[in-house]
Amino acid sequence: MEVAVANWHGFLEAIWLTLRLTVASAIGVTILGAFLGVLRVSPVKSFRKATEIYVHAIRSLPPPALLVFVYFGLPDAGLTLTAFWTTAACLSVYYGAYMVEVIRSGVLAVPDGQVEASRAIGLSYSVAVRHVIFPQAIRNMVLPLGNIYVDVAKGTSLALLLGMFEISGYATNLAVREATPLPIFLGAGLAYVLITIPMGSFFRWLSEKVAFKQ
Amino acid sequence: MRAEALEQDFGKVAHARARMIAIAGWAIVAIGAFYLLASLYAVGMFSVGKWEIYARWSVWKFLLGGLGEALKAAVTIFVISAVISVAGALGQLAKSPLIRMAAVAYSEIFRSIPTVLLVLFAYFGAPSFGIQTSPFWALVIGSSLYNSAVLANILRAGISSIPKGQWEAAGAIGLSQRHTNVHVIWPQAVRRVMPAMTSQAIVLLKDSSLGFVVGYDELMTRSQQIGSFAHNFFQAYIVAAIVYLALCLTLAQVGAYLERRSEARSRSGETEAVPLQQIA
Numbered sequence: 001m002e003v004a005v006a007n008w009h010g011f012l013e014a015i016w017l018t019l020r021l022t023v024a025s026a027i028g029v030t031i032l033g034a035f036l037g038v039l040r041v042s043p044v045k046s047f048r049k050a051t052e053i054y055v056h057a058i059r060s061l062p063p064p065a066l067l068v069f070v071y072f073g074l075p076d077a078g079l080t081l082t083a084f085w086t087t088a089a090c091l092s093v094y095y096g097a098y099m100v101e102v103i104r105s106g107v108l109a110v111p112d113g114q115v116e117a118s119r120a121i122g123l124s125y126s127v128a129v130r131h132v133i134f135p136q137a138i139r140n141m142v143l144p145l146g147n148i149y150v151d152v153a154k155g156t157s158l159a160l161l162l163g164m165f166e167i168s169g170y171a172t173n174l175a176v177r178e179a180t181p182l183p184i185f186l187g188a189g190l191a192y193v194l195i196t197i198p199m200g201s202f203f204r205w206l207s208e209k210v211a212f213k214q
Numbered sequence: 215m216r217a218e219a220l221e222q223d224f225g226k227v228a229h230a231r232a233r234m235i236a237i238a239g240w241a242i243v244a245i246g247a248f249y250l251l252a253s254l255y256a257v258g259m260f261s262v263g264k265w266e267i268y269a270r271w272s273v274w275k276f277l278l279g280g281l282g283e284a285l286k287a288a289v290t291i292f293v294i295s296a297v298i299s300v301a302g303a304l305g306q307l308a309k310s311p312l313i314r315m316a317a318v319a320y321s322e323i324f325r326s327i328p329t330v331l332l333v334l335f336a337y338f339g340a341p342s343f344g345i346q347t348s349p350f351w352a353l354v355i356g357s358s359l360y361n362s363a364v365l366a367n368i369l370r371a372g373i374s375s376i377p378k379g380q381w382e383a384a385g386a387i388g389l390s391q392r393h394t395n396v397h398v399i400w401p402q403a404v405r406r407v408m409p410a411m412t413s414q415a416i417v418l419l420k421d422s423s424l425g426f427v428v429g430y431d432e433l434m435t436r437s438q439q440i441g442s443f444a445h446n447f448f449q450a451y452i453v454a455a456i457v458y459l460a461l462c463l464t465l466a467q468v469g470a471y472l473e474r475r476s477e478a479r480s481r482s483g484e485t486e487a488v489p490l491q492q493i494a
Contacts, residue, residue, distance in 0.1 A: 043224065044236045050243075060462035061455055062420035064330075064427075065434060069451035072441070076448040078257045112219045125228065150326075157328035161427065168331045172338065181339040189327045189335075196326040 007174060007184075014170035015191055021087055021156035021166060022195075026149050028092025033099025033148075040100050041107045051100055058097035064158055066090040071162050083162035091155050098148050106141035107133065139210050146203020150196045157192075167191050259448060267444050268453055280436035281457060287432065288419040290354050295361035295418070302366025307373060317366070324363035330424050332356035337428040349430035353422065361418050368410045372403035405476050412469030416462050423458075433457060 040051040071086045081089065110133055118128035160169030171188035175181035224232065254260065267273055305317025324332070333356030340347040340355075347355065376399055384394040404411075426434040433454055441450030 043228075044232050044239070046236050047239060056463065056466070057459060060416075060420075060459045060466070062423035062434070062458055064423045065451065065455055065458060068434070068438070068447075069455065072438075073448040073451040076257075076446055077254055077259050108216065112216060115219045125224075154326070154328040157330045160330065168328060168334065171331070172334045175334075175338050180342070181335070182342045185331070185335040185339045188331060189323075192328060192331070193323060193326045197322065 010165075010170060010174070011167075011187060011191070014165055014167045015195075017159075017164065018153070018156050018166040018191075018195070021084065021091075021159060021164075022149075022153045024084070024088040025091035025095070025152045025156065028088055029095045029099055029148065029152060032092050032096035033103065036096060037100045037103030040104050055097045055100050058094060061094070063090065063094050063155060064161055066094060067158055067161055083159060083164045086162060087156060087159040087164070091152055091158075095148050095152050095155065098151075099145065102141050102144045102148065103137075105144075106137040109140045110136045136212075139207070139212065142207035142210060143203055146200065146207070149203070150199050153196055153199060154192065264444075264446050264449050267440070268449070273440060276440070277433065277436055277453070277457065280431065280433035281461070283430070284419070284422045284425070284432040287350060287353050287357075287422045287425060287430065288415075291357045291361060291418055291422070292415055294354065294358045295365050298358065298362035299365030299369055302362060303369035303373060306366065306370045321363040321366050324359045325367070327360070329357055329360045329421050330427060332359050333424050333428060349425060349428040352428045353425040353430050357418065357421055357424070361414065361421075364414055365411070368407050368414065369403065371410075372407035373399060375406060376402055408476060409469065409473055412465070412472070416465050416469075419465065420458065420462065 036051050036054065039047040040055070042048065067086060067090045070081060070090055071083065074080070114132055114136065115128060118132045123132065156166055157168035159166050160172065163169070165173065167188050171184050175184045178184065258264065302317050302321060305313050306321070308314050308317070333353055336347055336355040336359075337349065337352035340352070380398055380402070381394060384398045389398065422432060423434045425432045426438070429435065437450045437454035438447070440453075441447035444450065
């Protein structure tokens with residue numbers, strides 16, 4: 001156990017890097033996912049089809065392959081990103097695809113009758129979307145969206161493929177150097193548990209708080 | 215709500231506006247795609263010399279061999295995870311609070327830790343238990359810890375979704391506890407979670423690429439070797455991506471087919487799939 005304690009400073013730095021990566025990626029996921037998600041449920045058929053193809057294609061790629069492609073492959077084509085931004089960009093693209101699906105199923109869960117009823121009382125398209133569909137759909141999305149953010153936090157561990165010392169990378173490096181891997185890996189695992197379980201509980205709480213009470 | 219529901223009562227003006235937006239959007243995409251392809255062309259990414267290595271059968275044999283290794287790992291992981299997850303799901307539904315807590319803790323903890331860390335732990339940490347793990351088993355152990363936790367939750371959600379009346383009916387016709395589970399509850403539960411299981415199987419297959427961090431000789435590792443041999447990682451990773459894409463899309467199609475077939479077989483409403491939200 002002494003090893004993990006003696007290196008507490010390095011561990012804290014690693015946790016801080018993981019958190020920064022998580023926030024940067026989560027912002028990217030939200031922007032990209034919301035934009036493409038709106039296209040996925042838009043009244044323009046060709047946009048719906050194109051985003052559907054995007055989702056299927058991205059979800060068929062392993063995230064590690066995306067990361068190494070951007071970091072080691074794209075410099076050949078003249079685009080160089082730092083390890084930090086490579087990770088953030090790849091996680092945004094990958095989990096953005098999952099967010100598109102969350103938005104689609106959130107909207108799909110609102111009954112068709114809601115639209116018909118809004119049209120029947122004379123609401124316009126934009127009013128119906130803003131005041132009838134959106135408030136119901138967004139409540140369906142809170143929990144699955146929270147799961148995506150948790151996955152993003154875990155996904156930042158892939159930055160170790162690019163030699164970054166976030167929690168996983170730091171722990172592996174230390175474990176190999178110090179030859180006492182057990183406490184170090186336990187510490188790293190605990191750090192992830194302490195990050196992701198409160199995140200999950202927060203989104204569960206939030207989704208119950210915003211739910212419509214019948 | 216289906217997107218079509220809104221589109222359906224569009225008037226002439228709204229349709230015209232939607233068409234204008236579509237044209238403008240696609241124009242932007244076309245310009246972007248043209249710019250991208252032009253800049254890739256300018257740095258010679260499409261030159262025949264960079265790609266000709268992929269016209270050789272020996273290169274493909276090497277890559278597809280790596281894919282075979284990835285599949286071998288994925289199948290092993292799936293089988294081991296499925297077995298553990300049945301125990302996990304039964305544990306989560308057990309009467310004894312101690313067993314229930316242990317099973318829930320197992321799922322919660324291993325779902326919270328990144329698979330890559332579990333794989334690295336299985337590789338570098340196992341020697342302190344006196345075991346030497348090969349890259350293959352490090353990948354299988356690490357990935358199985360995570361996937362068994364996820365599958366256990368999926369199965370548990372499937373069982374919880376079976377109406378109480380099924381147990382009561384089975385009891386009423388005199389089936390024992392064991393027969394109720396084996397012949398009534400589990401077949402329905404498994405059918406309900408089929409879609410979630412297939413998508414987890416695809417995740418698991420993609421995760422086999424993590425074997426690359428412990429040097430397991432699979433598709434990712436091999437495409438990197440080809441990339442460094444031919445001095446172009448760009449092409450090497452594009453080819454690897456296409457192979458993964460083809461495989462996972464095929465699997466997704468197979469999954470969709472199985473789902474349709476089991477839907478056709480079962481009577482209406484009986485085997486509604488459990489939505490993913492309920493599982494997580």
